[in-house]
Amino acid sequence: MSYLLSIFIFSPLLGILVLMFASNEKTARFIGTVTTLFPLVCSFVLYGTYLSGKGFDSFSEHAKWIQFGRFEQAPDLFRIDYELGVNGFSFIMMLLTAVLAALAAVTAQKITKQVKNFYILLLLLEIGMLGVFAAENLLLFFFFFEVTLPAMFFLIGKWGKFESEKASYSYLIYNGIGSAILLLVFAIIFGKTGTTNFDGVTDALNGGNPLGPISESLKTGLFIALFIAFGIKLPIFPLHRWMVNVHVQAPPAVVMLHAGVLLKIGAYGLIRFGMGMFPEEFDKFTTLIAILGVVNVLYGAFLALIQTDFRRVLAYSSISHMGIVLLGLAAANEAGVKGAIFQVISHGLIAALLFFLLGMIEDRFGTSDMKCLGGLAKNMPLFSGFLLAGAMASLGLPGMSGFIGEFLAFLGLFDTMPIAAAVGTLGIILTAAYVLRAVLSITFGKFELDRKADVKGMEFLPILILLFFIIAIGVAPEILGGPLGSALQLVGR
Template sequence: MTDSYLLSLLIFSPLVGIIILAFVPKGQHQLLKGIGFSATFLPLILAFVAFTSFDQGGSGNQFVETREWINFSNSGLLAHGVNLSIPYELGLNGFGMVLVLLTAVVSTLAALASVIQIKAGWKAYFMLFLLLEIGMLGVFASQNLFLFFLFFELTLIPMYFLIGKWGFLDREKAANSFLIYNGLGSAVLLIAIVTLFVITNTTNIDQITMIMQMIGPEADNIKWGLLVALLVAFGVKLPIFPLHSWMLRVHVQAPPAIVMLHSGILLKIGAYGLIRLGVGFFPEQVTQMAAVLGVLGVINLLYGAYLALIQSDLKMVLAYSSISHMGIVLIGVAALNDVGLQGAIFQVVSHGLISALLFFLIGMYYERTKTSMIANLSGLGRSMPIASGFLLVGAMASLGLPGMSGFISEFLAFLGLFREMPIIAAVGTLGIILTAVYLLRAVLNVTFGPTPKKWEELKDIRPIEMIPVLVLLAFIVLIGVYPSVLAEPLQASLQFILAGIGG
């Protein structure tokens, strides 16, 4: 038992908004939007409290909560006196702390984007939105696999309805594709979790890490099977080629505010699971398949970059860009050294901020023009010069301009891989060149060229729309010019992972 309730309050604080919204009539549109947006401030405040209280020099998990929860020990229900005890366990290491803060920030900004862009059904929308936030926060704070899986599954339900009801023309197909792919990934993950529990007789992540690293080579076949299962389960979420097609539909058909969460946070669950569980549980096997991960990363990077280059829809450009940038995460993981892993985690956070910014701007363009086709958006630099300037800045951050977070993450990931696999890393650098080409192509075509008469009277970015843009840019620049703000909380987590690898 512990006396800390901070993480429980943080994770379940959006329930306050859900309960209040349940009692507000559907016709009170402004009140519903105000409550839905305001409800994200409580987890945001608590996340900042946790971050400022986090001991960056400390090792292990912090804000730990351990309480009795599910216990069938000696109940007579299980034969042979098997101990089936699953406690309620929360805690944060540096990696989880950073992602919890990222989740809280992006959720608040996505809620503001929802107030601007969503036109109907606000009561159900914000109740589902806040339920999704609970799931995302819970995933990163869980310290046992059973709780991790519950929160992991909790994110699927609201996402399905948010896509299927408030998305665009083919929203139902996108929602079904999302559910099928992620449902299959969840099934594989559940099998892996049950197997781990049977082997270790615990669901505690740190205990499983120690036990699996102590088990000898006689269990290598089981370890390989479990690692492949985790790679598939989290590879769907990340996504890793060829498990990516569902993500393209979601990015195009879901509301832009929801894509901010999906691209900015939900994809990062895949990276978090792969690093925290895959590398943590099976460091020896991951070391042996490092070259495979490196090749998969380069394939993601080049495949996504090439297809982004030939897209005519701005949403599709950014969807393939996300696939490409997730390849950099795999590249950093494949390096299996302190620099590469740090680059992978930096890329997780950096892409979360940059993709949220770019999809917010696309949502703003779509709200005014009702199109995201690049050919139809030419000349917007004249009617919307400030918004076009921010779009260019976001593209510069995404392609890795020095002084922004994208540069730090890409530099560290590739530096780590060059130390271990220089040939694979050299091939991967072609993706960086293609990134600059497809982003500049899209931005220049949208910004310059002839301005159709119907776009001449478009309103530029409004003051309320400046808030998420400036906040996201502030974090992007802060990490770019002062990377220690992110590196210092991660040091203990990196050292723990490297100790398992033997580095």
């Protein structure tokens, strides 16, 4: 049995242990940054092995863990095992996590207080995020899901801006409610099916339950509860307020991971659990999901259009882009689901790039208020060019990753719900408006601040890496198309 996935997930633990004995800030920064390279190397090894002809199934891990009684006729019932595995979607999300965690560690070089503690929590957060995407049973998924909560709570509250404690408690309350709902659903599923294995639960919920049939009303209730739990994480309007607070208050390195990966756990949950385990119930609610998607797209875009703070523009932009994910899922066909997945990955990269650039602005000028900025194109031409490139990716310029996700999502939705798709496309127009407005406000106009250095040194690394992936996916989307084939089979689309 291969143990690559366990090494992949838990390799940051080594860095956490070493960091505990770090004697100074410089050493802590070095150890914390280097440790994030271990999962990154594992991801490339795993991908290389996959390209050599091995299927993702060859990386699965399984070991006996917890047994709740024994049943002679069905010895596998009420047993929870240690199970890890990947499909195309989950692997790409793990690769995205590894890349963004390494870049966030580089971005965090500017953290000046309690550096050791910051990197310990950052590595703990990475373990939780990687584990969520590799878990193959409900208990492991919930365990890793919960690991991310305290890590993010402290990263926001301790190293954020003036009202960071308020944002951290808002994050904890909303996500804690989502976790409680998730735990209740998982407990009911385990009690009704006798298993937590993803495949076993899927079979049991769809007619193959050894403990007897499950009522349609219960399955509908479980689906609605799951939709709310993951809807908080995505987030879906009106469960979004906490996310805006986090985007505004958290340090750039943390927001890169929050916007780039943690929000995507909501989309991953809707696809893996909603579409995968409750396909009939999901189909019943596609109209509602499409309506919520349209609301997300337009609500986020309209509010982004009237903001004067660049952080808030990016926060409401995330809400709008997650609406496109909902529209793709509501299409419930291959084009729509593939578009939703592309949008998840694309937004992760684009949001990380824009928040990194935002961090550069705040580091140099101490503000993200667009009314206090202007004229950067003359004094910081390289930065302004990179900001424009990130903006073009966000509004879906052809040749960049944002275009692929939006095009496929709306293509799928036009096939099933043309009216919802037509209304949703207004969001694309509004996206162009608020993105270009923000870029013009920051890069042109009269420059009244002190002259600052342009992009320099290690700052080029995150920018160029993220732009490389954004353009590579936009130009050659089949980079992701191959691995995603297995994910689409998983949800039966």
